Amino acid sequence: MEIQEEVKKVVKKAITKMKRQGGIRQVIWVGAGGSFGGFYGANYFLEQESTKLFTSMCTSGEFVYAAPRNLDENTLVVLCSMRGTRETVISAKIAKERGASTIALYVDESALIKISDYHIKYESLALDESRIERVNGSIGLCIAMNLLNEVEGYANYDLAMKTFALLDATYRRAVKYTTPLAKEWAELNQTEKTIYVLASGPAWGAAYVFSICNLEEMLQLNSPTIHSYEYFNGPFEVTDKGKSIFQLLATGKTRPEDERALRFEQRFGGKKLYALDGKEIGLDDLRPEVSPYFNHSLFSSILNNVYMRQLSSATSQSYETRRYMWKEEYL
Template sequence: METRGIIEAISEAKQNVGGIKQVVWVAAGGSHGGFYPAHYFLDQEAKTIRSKNITSNEFVKAPPSFVGENTVAVICSMRGTAETIEAAKVAKKLGAATIALYVDESELTELCDYQVKYESVALDESDFSKTNSAYGLKLAMLIMDQVEGYDQTETALAEFSKIDAIYRQAVLDIRPKAIKWSMQNRESTSIHVMGSGPAFGAAYIFSICNIMEMLQIDSPTVNSCDFFHGPFEVIDEDTSVFLLVSEGRSRSNDERAVRFLNQFGGKKVFYLDAKEIGVDKFDPSVSEHFNHLIYSPILNNVFMRELAYQIKKDYMTRTYMWKAPYK
């Protein structure tokens, strides 16, 4: 069943209990960060729908009290992470309608009421309009349109057809800067990643999944606004900073950070402007919600890979993941 049909079916099934009132986005690690644009969209645009983005094991141990028959739980795992499967069991026990986003079938797809297969953000051959983040955002838009109406629905849905081409052009345009950045950072022991608003989820994934998990380099994630409430105290000429300058209403917050870093930072300060990677090519009425869908694969497939090449790191190796017990 396609995404619009799924939301229509859930809405109809929930009519006798008062309809859809809440959405929880449940996943772990990069999949959790991948739901950020969906949650951000509802958090910013919806007037009546409650949205929460929560990690799988937190949901298992402490599910929000509002989760129940009026809830849609969108649950993502590429291959069936154990704690995400447990989260699906909890969501179903609490009465939520469940949608699994997956690459490989697993117990998660068996448990959930509906299934949406996505394509990996880490594979060059993927259609980048069909990643987990893209499907999450599309589901969020369709839920809002179904429940309370969204006057930009058709405009927004049409923009998904642009994603793959914009991403592929961005790869070509930005690679020279990525090579220069990676050469400047091949000896960095810490890389601060900054962003705000619609780009913060991409910053978070770049830190925890790309730089820390895949390259084993320390990487704090800092909100461009909260930068001025503590983190800016560590800035000097040697600090490595990677700042996402987003398209949309939060752009001025990122630009404020740019002005400070231009004055007090050094040669390891790097800005990746959403306009450089084509986010401004989306319709301006909805473009801010597409920041993540271009940023995240560019960071993973261009910047992370170029840095891995410079430091001679096999980014598929791990120290603890898949090796050490952590139950």
């Protein structure tokens, strides 16, 4: 079964159930680390397209300690965890106790899918054999698009669903294109200890995941994530020719923010300034009505599987090593 059809069936079931409770009023996306950041595309889509559904994101830890007061039977909580992160499981319990409906995204079965009303299995974007329309960020976006279509209608729904089928081939072409570029970037940064990552709009979530999961967690490098507009409200003061800056250029409405940041970086940055353009990785090959919403799916996969891996190779730092994660007590 295509993932689009699987998601459509799950969303229809959730919406039908919630109609008996007064209907759906809001969606909350909950996760930890990459599972949290992966929902950014879904949340961004609803912020841009919905006039009736309130949407928000919350880390699993914050949901446990400070769940929103308006969490109730008119709320759909969508949770994601590859293996059943403790706080994400507790978040599902809290959501259920407050009467909310829940959908869980998972790779390995855990208590999360036993607690949640509905569940969808996803494929890890870190595996070369995984299809990009089936990774967590893509499924989250598909859920958001189906929710919008069910609740208030989405004019580009059919086009968007067809676009999911194009993602994997687009990604494979982008891998071939970016691999030699990423190798050059990695060799230039093989002794760098801090890499600044900038983005905005539909690419912001990919920048966040690249920083905290790829560079900091996997390669133990310092990596501040900076919004392209907020760059001019403080962070641009650290720009100089010695800094390593990685700028994402999103496609869509907020692209001028990224272009403005890049122009300044080109004036005052140095040889370690690097820009990865969404147009280069195939987003402009998708129909403009929907292509901006697929920034996260393509950027995140390329950053993880091409740029992070090339930097790992150049630094001889295995991306499978950890200092604390799964080794030290941090519950």
